[in-house]
Amino acid sequence: MDSTARLTIRAIRARGLNLTLDRSIQTASGVMNTTPLVLVDLSTQEGITGHSYIRCYTPGALQPLVQLIANLEELLRDEAAAPIPVEQKLQRHFRLLGPQGLTAMAMGGIDMALWDARARACGVPLVTLLGGEPRPIPAYASLRTMSPQGATAEAEKLLALGFTALKIKIGWGDLAEDLATIRAVRRTVGTGIKLMVDYNQSLSVAEAVEWIRVLDEEQLFWIEEPTRADNFKGHASIAAAARTAIQLGENWWGPHDMAKSIAAHASDYVMLDVMKLGGVTGWLRAAALAESVGLLASSHTFPEFSAHLLGVTPTCQWLEYLDHAGPILREPIHIKDGYAMIPDRPGCGLEWNEDALQRWLA
Numbered sequence: 001m002d003s004t005a006r007l008t009i010r011a012i013r014a015r016g017l018n019l020t021l022d023r024s025i026q027t028a029s030g031v032m033n034t035t036p037l038v039l040v041d042l043s044t045q046e047g048i049t050g051h052s053y054i055r056c057y058t059p060g061a062l063q064p065l066v067q068l069i070a071n072l073e074e075l076l077r078d079e080a081a082a083p084i085p086v087e088q089k090l091q092r093h094f095r096l097l098g099p100q101g102l103t104a105m106a107m108g109g110i111d112m113a114l115w116d117a118r119a120r121a122c123g124v125p126l127v128t129l130l131g132g133e134p135r136p137i138p139a140y141a142s143l144r145t146m147s148p149q150g151a152t153a154e155a156e157k158l159l160a161l162g163f164t165a166l167k168i169k170i171g172w173g174d175l176a177e178d179l180a181t182i183r184a185v186r187r188t189v190g191t192g193i194k195l196m197v198d199y200n201q202s203l204s205v206a207e208a209v210e211w212i213r214v215l216d217e218e219q220l221f222w223i224e225e226p227t228r229a230d231n232f233k234g235h236a237s238i239a240a241a242a243r244t245a246i247q248l249g250e251n252w253w254g255p256h257d258m259a260k261s262i263a264a265h266a267s268d269y270v271m272l273d274v275m276k277l278g279g280v281t282g283w284l285r286a287a288a289l290a291e292s293v294g295l296l297a298s299s300h301t302f303p304e305f306s307a308h309l310l311g312v313t314p315t316c317q318w319l320e321y322l323d324h325a326g327p328i329l330r331e332p333i334h335i336k337d338g339y340a341m342i343p344d345r346p347g348c349g350l351e352w353n354e355d356a357l358q359r360w361l362a
Contacts, residue, residue, distance in 0.1 A: 007048060007081035007121055012110065013041040014069035016062040017360035019327060026146040028171025028202035035324045036062040036362075038105075039352065040069060042113035044081050050117025051350040053325055054109040054275050055301065061102060062362050069106045076110070083114045083281045100253040104276060111279025112305055112348075120347040125308065127342055130284070132312040136339035139303075140165035140196065142322040146172065148184035155185050162338035165194035165221065165318060171202035175211050182218055191219070196247070198224040205234040212242045222247040222269055230257070235266035247271055250300035254278050255285040262293055269317065273300040274309060287313040303333045305348050307340045328357040 018034045025032040036059045043049040056065050075093060079086060087107065094103045119126040125134055141158040145151045146169050155166055168185055170178040178197075186195060197220055203211065208226035215223060222245040227234050229251035239246040248267035252258045253276055261267065270290050274283050287309070290297040296317035299306035303321055310316045319340045326332035330351040334341045343349035 007117060008045040009042065009076050009079050009081050009086075010045045011043045012069060012073040012076065012113075013043070014066045014109075015039045015041075016066040016362040017328070017357055018059050018062060018362050019324070019360045021144075022327075023144050025144045025169075025322075027169050027198075028173075028200040032057075034059060037325060037328075038062065038065050038069065038109065039328075039357070040109045040113045042081070042110065042117055044117060044121075046121070048117050048121045050081075050113040050115070050120060050347065051352065052109050052112035052116060052279075052305070052348075053302075053350070054105050054112075055324060056102070056105060059362075065102050065105060066362075068102055069109065072106065072110065081114055081117055083111055083118075083279070086114060087111060087278065087281055099278075104253050104278070108275040108277070108279040108282065111281050112274060115280040116347040116350065123346050125342060125344055125346065126280070126305070126348045127308040127311040130280075130308070130312045132308075134342040134344045135311055136336070136341055137307050137310050137316065137319045138165075139163065139319040139321045139335060139338060139340045140167055140194070142167045142198075142320055143169060143185075144322075146170065146181060148181045151181050152184050152188045155188055159189060159193070161335050163321075163335075164192070164338050165196065167196040167198055167224070167320070169200065170197050171199045173202075175214060178211075179214070179218070182215075182220070186218070194221040196220060196222045196224060199226045201225045201228050201251075203227050205231070205237055208234075208238045209241045212238065212244065216243040218244075220244050224248070224271070225250070232261045232264035232266040235261070236264045239265065239267060245269055247298070249273070250276070252276060252286075254282055255289060258286050258289055262289065262295070268295075270295045270297050271300050271320075272297055272306075272309075272313075274302050274305045280305070280309065283309050284312075287315070290315045303340055304329075304350055307333060307342045308348055311342055328353050328360070
C-alpha cells in the first residue's frame with residue numbers, strides 16, 4: 001500500500017491494565033508500585049490496525065481514561081484515518097472541556113495509533129514514513145531508586161548495558177540526602193558518565209535557587225523540573241541563577257505550552273513527551289519549535305515511539321530509557337551499547353503479548 005492510499009477508521013479499542021512493576025519507582029511525589037497503561041488498538045476498514053499505549057500515572061484515572069477513548073469511537077468511526085483531520089475534529093469536540101489532562105492523553109494515544117497504522121499500511125518503520133531512517137539513538141537510563149545504596153546498585157547494573165548517562169530521582173526534602181545519593185552514584189560510575197537529576201517539581205523557586213548553588217558543584221549534566229512545571233517565570237529565574245543546565249518539558253500540554261516556556265527562557269534543554277504533546281503530530285511541531293531556537297531535545301518515556309521521533313528531530317539529544325510497557329510487548333525496545341535501536345519493521349514496532357497482559361487487565 002502506498003503512502004497516498006486512504007485508510008478509514010473502523011473501530012477503536014481501549015484496554016486498561018495496571019501493570020505491577022518488578023521494581024518500584026521512587027520519586028519526590030511518592031512511590032509508584034504499578035504503572036497504569038491504556039492500550040489503544042485502532043483498526044481500519046482496510047484491515048490495518050495501529051497500536052499505541054498511554055500512561056495515566058495513577059490507577060484511579062485508568063478506567064475513566066479507557067471509557068473516554070471508547071466513547072470517541074462513535075465520533076471517529078468511518079472518518080479518514082488521517083492525523084490532521086482527526087486532530088481537528090477532536091480539538092473541536094473538546095474545545096469547551098479543554099485539551100489538557102485525560103482529554104489530551106486520549107487525543108495523543110489516538111494520534112499515535114493513527115501514525116502507527118499509516119506506517120504499517122506503507123510497510124515501513126514510522127521513522128521512514130516521517131522522512132528518516134532507522135538508526136541508533138543515544139539513550140540514558142532513569143534510575144528507579146532514590147537511596148544511595150539502591151541507586152548505586154542499580155547504576156552498576158545499567159552500566160553493564162553500555163549506558164554512558166544516568167538520571168537520578170532526588171527531592172527527599174533534604175539537600176544533604178540528595179547530595180548523598182548523587183555522590184554515592186558518582187563514586188561508583190566515575191567522572192566519565194553523565195549524571196542528570198530530576199526533582200519532579202518538588203521545590204519552591206526560592207529553594208531551587210538556593211539548592212542549585214550547591215548542586216552546581218556536582219558536575220551534573222542537567223537538573224530537571226526543580227519547581228512546578230507550569231511556572232515558566234519561576235523556571236526562568238532558576239535557569240538564570242544556575243550554572244548547570246535546566247531541563248523542562250515532560251509536562252507541557254501541547255506545543256503551545258512549549259512555546260510559552262521558550263518565550264520565558266525557562267530551560268536550557270527541552271524534554272518531549274509524545275502523549276502529552278498531542279501524539280506524533282504534536283511532537284513534530286514541538287521538534288520544529290526546538291530547532292527554530294536551537295534547543296536540544298530529549299524524550300520522556302514511551303521509548304518505542306520516541307526512538308522513531310528522535311530519529312527525525314533535528315536537535316535530538318537523548319532518549320530516556322525507563323521501560324514501562326516491556327512486560328506486555330512481544331519485542332521490547334532493544335538497548336545496545338547505550339543506544340536505543342529503532343526496529344526495522346512496519347510501524348513503531350509495538351506488538352502486544354496477549355498472553356502476558358491478561359494478568360494485569362483492569
